[in-house]
Amino acid sequence: MAIQKPSIPKGTRDFSPAEVNRRQYIIQTIQQQFVLHGFSPIETPSFENLSTLTGKYGEEGDRLIFKILNSGDYLSKVSDTILEEKNSQKLISHISDKALRYDLTVPFARYVVQHQNEITFPFKRYQIQPVWRADRPQKGRYREFYQCDADVVGSDSLWQEVEFIGLYDAVFSALRLPVDIQINNRKILSGLAEVANISDQLIDFTVALDKLDKIGEDAVKQEMLSKGISPQAIELLSPLFSMQGNYQEQLTQLSSLLSTSEIGKKGIEELTFVFENVHHIGLDTAKLELNLTLARGLDYYTGAIFEVKSRQGEFSSSIGGGGRYDDLTGIFGLKDISGVGISFGLDRIYLVLEELNLFPDEKTSNQTQALFINFGSQEAKTVTTLVKKLRREGVVAEMYPEEARMKKQLNYADKNKVAYVVIIGSEELKAQKAQVKNMETGDQFDLDFEALVPFFNQNNSSTSCKKDC
Amino acid sequence: MAIQKPSIPKGTRDFSPAEVNRRQYIIQTIQQQFVLHGFSPIETPSFENLSTLTGKYGEEGDRLIFKILNSGDYLSKVSDTILEEKNSQKLISHISDKALRYDLTVPFARYVVQHQNEITFPFKRYQIQPVWRADRPQKGRYREFYQCDADVVGSDSLWQEVEFIGLYDAVFSALRLPVDIQINNRKILSGLAEVANISDQLIDFTVALDKLDKIGEDAVKQEMLSKGISPQAIELLSPLFSMQGNYQEQLTQLSSLLSTSEIGKKGIEELTFVFENVHHIGLDTAKLELNLTLARGLDYYTGAIFEVKSRQGEFSSSIGGGGRYDDLTGIFGLKDISGVGISFGLDRIYLVLEELNLFPDEKTSNQTQALFINFGSQEAKTVTTLVKKLRREGVVAEMYPEEARMKKQLNYADKNKVAYVVIIGSEELKAQKAQVKNMETGDQFDLDFEALVPFFNQNNSSTSCKKDC
Numbered sequence: 001m002a003i004q005k006p007s008i009p010k011g012t013r014d015f016s017p018a019e020v021n022r023r024q025y026i027i028q029t030i031q032q033q034f035v036l037h038g039f040s041p042i043e044t045p046s047f048e049n050l051s052t053l054t055g056k057y058g059e060e061g062d063r064l065i066f067k068i069l070n071s072g073d074y075l076s077k078v079s080d081t082i083l084e085e086k087n088s089q090k091l092i093s094h095i096s097d098k099a100l101r102y103d104l105t106v107p108f109a110r111y112v113v114q115h116q117n118e119i120t121f122p123f124k125r126y127q128i129q130p131v132w133r134a135d136r137p138q139k140g141r142y143r144e145f146y147q148c149d150a151d152v153v154g155s156d157s158l159w160q161e162v163e164f165i166g167l168y169d170a171v172f173s174a175l176r177l178p179v180d181i182q183i184n185n186r187k188i189l190s191g192l193a194e195v196a197n198i199s200d201q202l203i204d205f206t207v208a209l210d211k212l213d214k215i216g217e218d219a220v221k222q223e224m225l226s227k228g229i230s231p232q233a234i235e236l237l238s239p240l241f242s243m244q245g246n247y248q249e250q251l252t253q254l255s256s257l258l259s260t261s262e263i264g265k266k267g268i269e270e271l272t273f274v275f276e277n278v279h280h281i282g283l284d285t286a287k288l289e290l291n292l293t294l295a296r297g298l299d300y301y302t303g304a305i306f307e308v309k310s311r312q313g314e315f316s317s318s319i320g321g322g323g324r325y326d327d328l329t330g331i332f333g334l335k336d337i338s339g340v341g342i343s344f345g346l347d348r349i350y351l352v353l354e355e356l357n358l359f360p361d362e363k364t365s366n367q368t369q370a371l372f373i374n375f376g377s378q379e380a381k382t383v384t385t386l387v388k389k390l391r392r393e394g395v396v397a398e399m400y401p402e403e404a405r406m407k408k409q410l411n412y413a414d415k416n417k418v419a420y421v422v423i424i425g426s427e428e429l430k431a432q433k434a435q436v437k438n439m440e441t442g443d444q445f446d447l448d449f450e451a452l453v454p455f456f457n458q459n460n461s462s463t464s465c466k467k468d469c
Numbered sequence: 470m471a472i473q474k475p476s477i478p479k480g481t482r483d484f485s486p487a488e489v490n491r492r493q494y495i496i497q498t499i500q501q502q503f504v505l506h507g508f509s510p511i512e513t514p515s516f517e518n519l520s521t522l523t524g525k526y527g528e529e530g531d532r533l534i535f536k537i538l539n540s541g542d543y544l545s546k547v548s549d550t551i552l553e554e555k556n557s558q559k560l561i562s563h564i565s566d567k568a569l570r571y572d573l574t575v576p577f578a579r580y581v582v583q584h585q586n587e588i589t590f591p592f593k594r595y596q597i598q599p600v601w602r603a604d605r606p607q608k609g610r611y612r613e614f615y616q617c618d619a620d621v622v623g624s625d626s627l628w629q630e631v632e633f634i635g636l637y638d639a640v641f642s643a644l645r646l647p648v649d650i651q652i653n654n655r656k657i658l659s660g661l662a663e664v665a666n667i668s669d670q671l672i673d674f675t676v677a678l679d680k681l682d683k684i685g686e687d688a689v690k691q692e693m694l695s696k697g698i699s700p701q702a703i704e705l706l707s708p709l710f711s712m713q714g715n716y717q718e719q720l721t722q723l724s725s726l727l728s729t730s731e732i733g734k735k736g737i738e739e740l741t742f743v744f745e746n747v748h749h750i751g752l753d754t755a756k757l758e759l760n761l762t763l764a765r766g767l768d769y770y771t772g773a774i775f776e777v778k779s780r781q782g783e784f785s786s787s788i789g790g791g792g793r794y795d796d797l798t799g800i801f802g803l804k805d806i807s808g809v810g811i812s813f814g815l816d817r818i819y820l821v822l823e824e825l826n827l828f829p830d831e832k833t834s835n836q837t838q839a840l841f842i843n844f845g846s847q848e849a850k851t852v853t854t855l856v857k858k859l860r861r862e863g864v865v866a867e868m869y870p871e872e873a874r875m876k877k878q879l880n881y882a883d884k885n886k887v888a889y890v891v892i893i894g895s896e897e898l899k900a901q902k903a904q905v906k907n908m909e910t911g912d913q914f915d916l917d918f919e920a921l922v923p924f925f926n927q928n929n930s931s932t933s934c935k936k937d938c
Contacts, residue, residue, distance in 0.1 A: 012514035038867030040486035120884035398507030
């Protein structure tokens with residue numbers, strides 16, 4: 001067999017032990033707060049029926065969905081006529097009926113509808129799973145990445161919005177990362193469109209507005225013009241780009257602009273409720289900011305819109321987002337189920353924590369507390385029973401598998417950042433004493449065999465189970 | 470848009486909160502022992518280059534690999550001639566260059582070769598990720614399922630085999646599931662083939678032998694005959710089917726049979742070493758059994774072969790397996806790296822634990838300790854601050870999101886198996902006392918607001934963080 005030079009598909013990644021441990025640290029921090037806030041986990045299959053996903057993410061989204069080729073003789077039922085056309089798009093539905101999930105929101109909507117009779121509403125679920133997109137890879141954007149979502153469906157209470165802001169604060173405070181939580185409300189945008197008499201162009205308006213961060217005010221206005229939004233409407237909307245002041249001051253300015261729009265006034269009312277109650281309960285480290293230009297392209301948002309950004313570091317992209325959607329399950333036949341949810345971008349949070357050096361040290365290394373040197377089968381017989389005793393007490397311990405040169409065994413300990421090396425040769429075996437070496441300080445001392453468990457147990461209490469417990 | 474009746478692809482599953490929690494219980498038990506035994510986690514992409522996977526699992530395996538359709542105009546580079554042939558198999562390589570991983574072993578071998586310069590050998594890695602197979606679904610067999618693998622590469626020490634048996638024992642003891650760990654050694658099978666003069670038919674011999682459990686001795690012999698193994702050879706091998714006695718007694722009988730085979734004697738020596746040392750260290754609840762007919766179809770095993778079965782319940786299939794392979798990384802160009810590894814079958818372990826009712830109660834339900842009744846915005850203002858205080862202490866607490874009828878709120882608590890309901894209406898607000906109701910016993914009592922945190926904190930110490938900590 002010809003030898004292959006191994007590689008992985010572009011946009012995908014291998015994760016080393018240190019990387020997995022750091023990712024787990026983020027995931028577990030998020031998960032712990034999801035649980036504390038009363039969310040329950042669900043999982044859905046990696047691939048869904050293609051028809052479940054198609055048409056939910058726009059034309060661009062449809063193209064970026066990874067399709068799975070049907071098994072077996074998948075061409076046998078394809079007519080020659082279709083094959084001769086050589087139309088890649090058209091052929092898809094004939095040779096593929098499954099696709100990798102593109103996000104967790106649509107599978108969740110499908111889950112809620114499919115299992116509606118087993119669910120007690122309001123249903124608070126969280127889901128932490130990978131998603132796949134055939135996007136062009138770039139920094140912080142991969143073809144396989146994790147989403148960490150929490151949603152509540154079956155309640156239109158604004159207390160949920162307040163809760164989610166608290167949840168963002170709890171997670172990012174636990175990660176020691178100060179963030180800005182930006183909020184807007186789709187009803188404000190609808191109200192503005194109403195006042196400017198462009199309600200039928202709401203999507204064009206919000207899609208353009210959503211690009212403000214990336215392309216700037218002039219280009220946004222240019223895009224609006226090119227979409228047929230009148231210069232008068234744009235003029236009327238331009239206070240949006242120059243809002244000054246804090247959350248409440250902006251809402252006050254907005255009030256006069258939206259005084260003739262019922263939906264706009266509702267938006268102001270909702271934003272006021274959220275602000276007052278978040279303020280009342282208090283945030284630990286996050287800041288809540290009103291950003292009236294926050295639109296997030298997704299047209300299923302109907303109320304609150306969230307976006308989270310780090311207050312420190314170079315990475316200015318969103319590290320979380322979410323919003324209120326009034327009819328997501330409608331596409332699968334279950335009407336009038338309001339939902340609201342937020343998402344954490346694991347990969348981007350990772351980049352920010354790495355840049356700001358916020359990963360706790362013990363997350364970046366192997367956990368082995370005690371590596372026992374292997375001096376051959378006689379010593380190994382005793383060592384393996386000691387190792388078993390330590391593990392039973394929750395101490396991560398191992399014996400080097402082979403009677404290799406001491407230097408090689410110590411190198412292994414060093415490379416794997418083992419905390420202590422334990423030396424039991426024939427002398428030590430006779431005396432029932434082990435030599436213990438602290439690999440960080442170089443300190444070396446003797447311990448009776450019976451003292452090993454208490455020693456590591458005590459040492460362990462501060463570090464053990466940090467990853468799994 | 471036409472409304473779709475939602476469903477999921479066959480062989481895949483949605484997991485409810487109770488199911489995710491139970492699966493997490495198994496995964497975390499396994500993971501904790503992996504860590505205690507000094508293994509480090511890695512993760513590899515869900516899809517690999519198709520060429521990485523093709524040819525590694527036999528013809529049958531190649532068919533069962535899920536291929537991913539290339540993105541964009543995937544037909545544009547396919548010649549008309551190839552398309553006209555309408556040969557499904559042949560077309561694959563032209564329209565698909567990626568495939569979902571089929572197991573964790575081949576991606577691991579690819580990882581080791583690709584990252585050989587960053588790795589310190591012996592490399593002890595664990596990996597817990599889903600794999601996908603286009604197999605016909607049946608009980609305990611799905612198209613998407615998790616594998617939980619631990620492997621060591623870069624050491625041919627037999628202490629690893631001893632370690633893995635201890636690891637199986639540690640995991641299944643922690644799960645309170647008594648198991649038999651069956652062991653065999655490919656060198657014994659090679660030795661027998663040598664003695665019977667059918668060394669060139671070793672694969673046919675082991676593939677047939679591997680079916681003994683399923684089809685019985687006569688059918689196995691029939692298959693061997695049909696593969697051209699002579700009746701004389703089968704006669705000579707038949708003691709294999711009627712071995713009596715314990716581990717050591719069987720080895721003794723085998724010794725005379727294999728006295729003329731070097732490789733066979735090596736196999737006996739290895740099995741003896743493993744047995745003596747496992748016996749010396751001791752197993753908590755598992756039993757180690759020699760099963761000389763254990764072959765496991767995989768032809769890359771070169772030494773020890775493991776298989777684990779539950780000692781209780783109806784489910785007789787394997788719930789774990791593994792073995793020693795001397796040249797797995799050779800296919801990717803890295804020679805002479807011996808490895809040994811074991812795998813845990815999450816789904817099958819789940820079925821057995823469910824059948825035997827071995828899941829701890831708290832794993833099957835939501836964790837909410839305190840549900841606060843919502844009496845409207847005035848009370849909610851106070852309640853939300855109390856909820857925040859409780860969460861900060863690690864108590865899972867929530868407020869019902871809406872001012873709904875009391876009956877509806879209590880029903881929510883009941884369905885979600887909430888431990889306590891906390892009632893703070895206008896009276897309680899005035900008196901700064903909450904009514905607390907134990908949902909299991911029905912007991913109800915008053916607590917000062919300041920007493921809530923200590924009460925739940927104490928209550929919590931026994932149950933909190935069971936899932937995440």
